[in-house]
Structure formats: C-alpha cells, structure tokens
Amino acid sequence: MTETVIVVALLLVAVAATAAVAVRDPVRQSLVLAVLGVVLAVLFTVLQAPDVGLSQLAVGSALTPLLLLLTVRKAKRRGRRAERGRSAGGDGP
Amino acid sequence: MRLWLVAVGGAGLAALLVAACLRLPGFGGDRHPYGDRAVEAALSRHTANTVSSVTFDQRAFDTLGEMSILFAAVLGSVVLLRQTRDEHRARPEPAAVSRPVRRYALLVLPVALLTGLYVIAHGQVSPGGGFQGGVVAATALHLLYLGADYRALERLRPLAPYEAADALAASSYLVTGLAALLAGSAFLANTLLPYGTFNTLASAGTVPLLNAAIGMEVACAVVVLLAGFLDQAVEIVDEGEHDEHAEHDGGGKTGGNAADGGDHDDSGKRGK
Amino acid sequence: MHHLLPLLVAVPLLGAALLAATGRHLPRTVADGAACAVSAGSAALALLLLAHSSPPLTEWAGGWEPVAGHSVGILLTGDGPGLGMAALVCVLTLAALAYSRRSLDEPPHGHAGAFPALVLVFQAGMCGFAIAGDLFNAFVWFELMSVVAYALTGHRVEEARAVQGALAFAVVNSLGAYALLMGIALLYARTGELALARIGDALDAHGPPDALVLAGFVLVLTGLLVKAAAVPFQFWLPDAHAVAPTPVCMLLSGVMVELGVFGVWRVYDTVFSGPGGLPAADAERVLTVLGAATAVTGAVMCWHQRHIKRLLAYSTIAHTGLFLIGLGTLTPEGDDGVALYVVGHAGVKAALFACAGILLDRYGSVDEHVLHGRARPLRGVAVMVVAGALGLAGLPPFGTALGKSFAEEAAGGPFTVLYVLTSAVTAAAVLRVAARVFLGLGPTPREAGGEGAEDAYETTGSGEEPESGRRMARVPDTMTAVPALLLAGALAAGAVPGFGTAVARAVSGATTAGLVHTSVHWTPLGVGLGLLSSLLAVALAAVAVARPGRLAVPGRALPLRRLQSGHIGDYVAWLLVGTTVLGVLALPAVLSG
C-alpha cells in the first residue's frame, strides 16, 4: 500500500518537473512549479518527512511562484517598450 | 552547437548517474548509522522531534551557516533591488476590494499568523519549527494585500524594523552559541539550560531558543524579500516604463489564479 | 585553544549582523571602521590559531565529542592548510575593506552598513569552508560564500554588464553547488556518514571503487571545480570578475577561486585517497589534464584581452590551472609548492586588481587601447603594476617564484615547460598593458568598433563607470597603500628566509602527520626558471608593444573566444560536458577495479 503511494507520488513528481521545464512561458511555469511544490510536499510526507513536507509546501507552492510572478510582472512591464512592435516574446495572450 | 553539447554532456552525466543509482543500496534499506546515532542523541536530550534536534543541536553549526545564507540573500536582495537614481516611486492608488474577499482575507490572516507562530513554537515537539513557521507567518502577513490594499500593507509593515529584526535574530542565534562558549563549553553546545520534560514545550535545552531565533529570522527575511519584489513590481518606475494600466498580461493575466492569492494585484488596482 | 575555532566564523558573522542592524543610523566612516576592526580581529585570531596548529586542532561543534569513535556533531579541522587559508582570507578581506573605504561610491541612502556587512559575511563563509571537516558543513559554507559573492558582484546595479555578469556567475555556481549536494547525497547513501574522514574510512571498508564512488567523486569535484574555474567550468569567471567592484575582485581572484582548489585537495586527500577511493594514477590524470587545459586556455585568452580587469581574470584562470597541475602530482613537494604559490599569487593578483581599480576611478576606463599613454602621471601605480607582472612571471624572490619552482619541479617534464610559458604569457600581457598605458609606448591603437566578426567577440573596457561615482582628481593614499602592502607581502613570502619552510611544515603536518619534512628553499634550477619566464615575459611584451601586428593574430584564438559567448545556456551546457569529461578521465579507476 505505502509502496504504491510512494511510486505514484514519485511518478507525479517526475511528470510535474518535466512539465515545469517544458512550459516555456514563465507565468504558466510558475503555476506548474506551484503544483510541483504541492506534489513534492505530498511525496515528502509519504516518505515520512513531515518537516520537509511542511517546508516545501510553504516555500515551493507559495513563496517561489509568487516571487517568479512578481518578477515577470516587473520584467514585462519594463521590457514592453523594447518589445513594442514585435510579437511579445512567447507570452502573448 | 549548444544542443550538441547538452546532448553529449547530458548523456554522459545520465549514464554516470544511472550506473551509480544501480549501485546504491536499495531504496528503503535498513542501514543508517548516522541516523540511528542521531535518534539516540536526540532522545538523550529530551527532544521529541529528532529532526529539530539534528537541526538545532547536533548540527546547529550547519544551521548557523544556512541562517547566514538567508541573511546574506536578504541583505543582497535589498541592495540589488534598491531604488536607483534614475527611478522614482509611483504611489499606487487605493483600490476598492470586494467585501467577501476582504472578509475572507481578514478572517484568514490571524488564523494563518497564529498557525505560523504555533508551528514555530512546537518545533522541538512536533513536525515544524522556525523554518516552516517563519515562512507561513510571513506569507500570512501578505494576505493584507489581498484584503485591504498595498498601502495598508505598507503601514503595517514598515520595512526598517523588519530589516533590523532580521539582523538581530541572526545575532541572537550567534549570541546563544557564544554564551555556551563563555560558559566553558563548546560553541553552540546545548548545555546552558536544563533539558526539561520529554515532549513538552520547555524541553530540549537551547533548541527552543535557537528555533525562535530562526523563526524570527525567516519571517523577517521573507517579509523583506517580498517587500523588495512588491516595491519593484508596484511602485518603482523608471523612464523606460510607461504606465500601462490598460495592458493585460504578466501580473494581470495570472492575478486571479496565483497559487496563494498573494499576487492578485493587477492593473486595475494601480493608479496612473 | 580548539574551542576558539568556530569563532573564525562567528566573529565576522556577528559583526555583519550588528552592522546590518545598525547600518541605517551609522555614518559611513564608522560602519567602515567597525568592519575593518572586526576583520582585523578575526585575522589576528586566525594567525594565533595558525601558530598553534601543530598538531592539527580539531573541534566538535556543539561539544559533541565522539563516543566510541562516532559523533553526531560537526567536525572542524584546524590544520595548517585550513587555518592558513583562513588567515589569508582574513588578511585579504582586511585589505579589500581598507581599499573600499575610499574607492566605492557613497552607498545608497540607508544602506551604509550593507556593503561592509556583506564583505564580512563573505569572509565568514570562506573561513568556514577552509576549516570545515564535514562534507555537508563544507557545502553550507560553500553556498554561503557563493551567495554573498553573487550579491557583491552585482552590487553596481546601474551597470548593465554588472548584473549580467553576476547572473551568469550565480546560475553556473548554483548549478555546481547542486551537483555537489547530489554528490554528497550519493556518498551519504553509500557510507551513512558526513564527516570527511569517516566517509573515507567507510569507503575503504566497502572495497574497491565502483560506479557509485565514481559518480560521487565526479559530482563533488564538479561543484568544487566550478568554483575553481577549471576548464570547461571557467566561463563564469571572466564575466564576473570584469564587472565586480574592485575590492570584491581582489577577494574573488585572490582567495575564493583558490578555495575551490583547496577544496579539491581537502576532499581528495581525506575522502578519496584510500583504497576505496580513486587510485592515485586516475586522480593524477584528472587533475593534470584539466589543469593543463585550464592553464593553456587561461593564458591564450589572457593575451588577447584589452579589458584590463578581464585580462587579470583570465590570468587567474591560467594560474588556477598551474595550481591544479601542482596538486595533481600528489606529492608533498607539489602540495608545499602550491600552498606557497597560492599565498604569493593572492598578494600579487589582489594588488594588480587594486591598480586596475585605481585606473578605473581616475580615468573612467579599463580599456588598454583607450588608456594608451594617458596614465603617465601615475608613476607609483606604474611601478606596482610592473612589479605585480614580474610577480606573476615568477621573478625571484617573489613568493610566487618560490612556490612555482617547487611545484614545477614536482610536476617535472613537459609540465615545467607549461609552467614557464603560462606564467610568462600572463605576465607579458600585464607588462604590455603597463607599457602602453603608463608609458605610452608603441603606436596608438586605432579605435576598434564595428569591424566584423572579430570585434563582435571582444569585450572592450570602455563604457565602464568609475566605482567612486565620479572621476577622482587624485588617488587617495589608502588606495595606493593597499596594493603596495600586498606586493610587499608577496615579496616577503619568498624573500623572508624560513617562511617557505614554515608553510611546508604546516602543510605536511596535515598530510603526512609531520613525518615528512620538506625544506623549501631556493634552488639554482628554480631561480633559473623564474628568471627565464621573467625574461620571456619582458621579451614578449616588448615585441607586442613595438610590433603590434606581429603577435596579435586574431584569427587563431578566435574559435576559443567564440566559446566565451556570454550566454548562460552555453555555460550550463559546458558544465554538463565537463562532468562527462571528468567521468571519462576517472573511468579507468572503475574498470580496472
């Protein structure tokens, strides 16, 4: 039983990590990273590491994506003048 | 060219690591000499949460280093995100927040804050401790941004005291360590306080002290970091930026579904 | 005495924390003075501990003395090399802080304490790494010094190049640190221990090396060699060194890179040198091959630079290669030579960076062509640059020369030639700069710019802003005194009789438990080779200045220059290739075992 849960959690981590790399748009990537954070927290908990899981939940699913989003906001606002006239590098709506 | 390099390097590294994995002791093995010793040592010092004992007692010197990294990263980010000469601040206008959102945020805020403090305080007994609780408490504070607005957050969060508290928390960790040295023991030795009763708040000697110092350090650090980024994203403008209240990407697009709701701010909230 | 070891870390950290807490309210002079005092205090402590380091001091942090040979605490090792590096770190930090008092721009409002506080944290990180006897603890301090270094490198955020260089530095070094952590996890899985010596014992008990040991070795070495900027992990270094504030450059080039080399020595010596680790022949192959590649690349690139700080950065790479070759001999003589070489090099290189900083602050440029003949009034600086260049070449009696002569004798054969050529070329590049900039010799170079592919792959030194915020009318005395003292130190390291032997004794106390004593003194061959490379350097520089066309064949080095693309993706790709190369070089250890 535990074994199955661990295997599933591991596979989810692998999938989420691959997705986080494959998604090239930083906004979407930060959302995938948030999902990865949650999945990692689950994995750590089933690996009997609640301390690390808690840490990962707070950091991986909230703090890091938030910082990434704030950076995107700043960078895109700043870069817009330079990018005007071009298709906005891969993150257009 | 780069893809070739990545292919060659990645393949080589992958082969090496997979070969190594096959030689690793099987997952779930029973041989953990250091781990077993650590559990014994933790119990001998009346620390129910062995992980806390390792973090704040047996390998407290590591934690000193980790804390310094945190401290340095915050100090560095403050320096890197400072307002430079060619930039000025644009005051964001206060914006109306819908009532349910405000109620929800103001309700959750104290709960989240208390949870953070609880997690910090019980580090030596149950899973948790300064690192986790600090992040929770600091993130909770930013619910204010959701519930009220940026200016309310700024009023509740004058940065200077947080920066000073961050540094003072780091100093108190060091001073606790030095006190042990002055008392005739080794640096960061857990010999100052009685070990107390197993599984209570007042157990494990200096572990709760160091834990509290770390909790304060992490909370202040995260507040200062988020403040730096929020400042950049919301307030600081330079000539290259134009006020793009009509544009809807970046923060605007994701505003609604950011994982924790902290970054809900979109162009609607900014004034011109 | 051994209880004082953690203070090497705690004192600067406490100083930094208090500075950061009160920095808002302190006038700048007080903040700088306090930082200097803290740094000087820890330097005194380091020297005191160093004087008592035979037999090596050991301290279990937290008082967790081993029970029945096993401990749950963290081991700090206060042996000769570790404390020697720590003392070097402290002294150089003091020099950098003293230099920065006058050289740096007024700090932004409310951040008066930030720069000195960061430098003190940097010092603490480097000291912690130097005395770490526990693999994970070493990783923590390694990470600390990296993080501070990123922040310090990008300190001048108004400059486009500074932030770009700092970012490349940060990404590559972070990835290297994660590789190191993966390696630690692998070694922990096999041995279940974290103290360096314990890991070594457990590996030996397990039997001959297999793929797991190889992977652990490769990953740990990747992290350390990224820091040491060995080929092909070196790309971040010129980018970071060219843009960092001058006092930071002094620390980065003077000790941080060398700490990477030191880490390689420490890890190989305590963990992988036993029968369960890597056989000597394989370690020798890894270190000498990478070292030779690093030395050649560094020297060639150094010769082709016109951005003075970048030129010095490449010369650091070249010399790191020489250090690696010296270590690769795995002989006590090689270790002694490298130890002395590192001490001398730190003084010389920091002094040269300080002089480049003076040029930048005085004339607002560090471009060899732009500055042609303009720095004639700075006679004192000119003398120091020339002296520094001869120190790089290994002119007796500089400490570099004594160390180099020992290392090259230990390496022997073709490596001796490599030693002579590398040090001559790097020195010649600096001499060429001195001749053009301070004396105005040779034809005035035409202004380069927009002339095809060659120029696209060149970083000029113009367009840099003076760090002091404005051009200085005259150079403050502290800014010239610091490099002068550093050069005097480098000179004393070789000239003071007995210093070399003391260094050798400190090193051998750690490696062979003091059983083998090598006495380090000048040999006729060493003096001869030192003179030879100095002469070669002067000759090369003379030809380059008099006939610029003859030696400046841009096409030949172009492929090498193209690799330095400034693109983070390329640097990461090369890092991956580097791990593979390391694996391949060390592979015979597993196949034969």
Add this chain to the structure above:
Amino acid sequence: MTALTHVLPYLVAVWVFLAGCYGLATSRDLIHAVGCLSVCQAATYVLLLAVGYRDGGTAPVFSDVTPGSRPVVDPVVQALALTDVVVGATVTALLLALVVQVAKRHGTVDPDELSELRG
C-alpha cells in the same frame, strides 16, 4: 519490493535533475531559467530523502510514538533537506533580483539578446 522500486526514487531524482539542466541550457527566458534551477534543486531533496527512507519506518518524531517501538527513517537527511528548502528559496529570490535588474538595464530577459560580455 520489486527490483524497479528499489531504484525508482533515485532514477526519478536523476531524471528531475537532468530535466532541470536541459531546461536551463535551452531556456529562452531568464525567469524561466531560474524556475528550471529550482527544479534542479528539487532533485537534490528527492535524492536526499530517498536515501534516508527505511521500509516500514515512521517519521522521526516521538510526540505520539514511543521511542523504540517502531523503526524511524533517517532524521539527518531530513534536517539537511529542510533547511535547504527555505534557504534555496531565498537564493532563488536573489537570482530573481538579478533578473529584475537585467530586465531593467538590458530591456530584455532573453539570454540570446544579451551580448555584451564576450571573448
């Protein structure tokens, strides 16, 4: 346990690390690159915790388990990973601060367009 599950956690860690490296090397956006770096970092936690796991073990917290009654997993690797998670986030923040400045000074976050430091 089957042979596969004996190595699966390690292989997942390796996969995640290599995926992060690939993303980092081919990234067209520095913010994305920093995200990839945090993926690499996650791999180290997975590896550390996988190394410390013990079949049938429980969390090394004795608030409601009597000491000695059940085997516990290795607390040391947990302590190593736990501190590193928080610290890693702040390092990410520092990197992002640099990216913000790169965006300001260069007007772009595409590494292909940063061409100042060459040769």
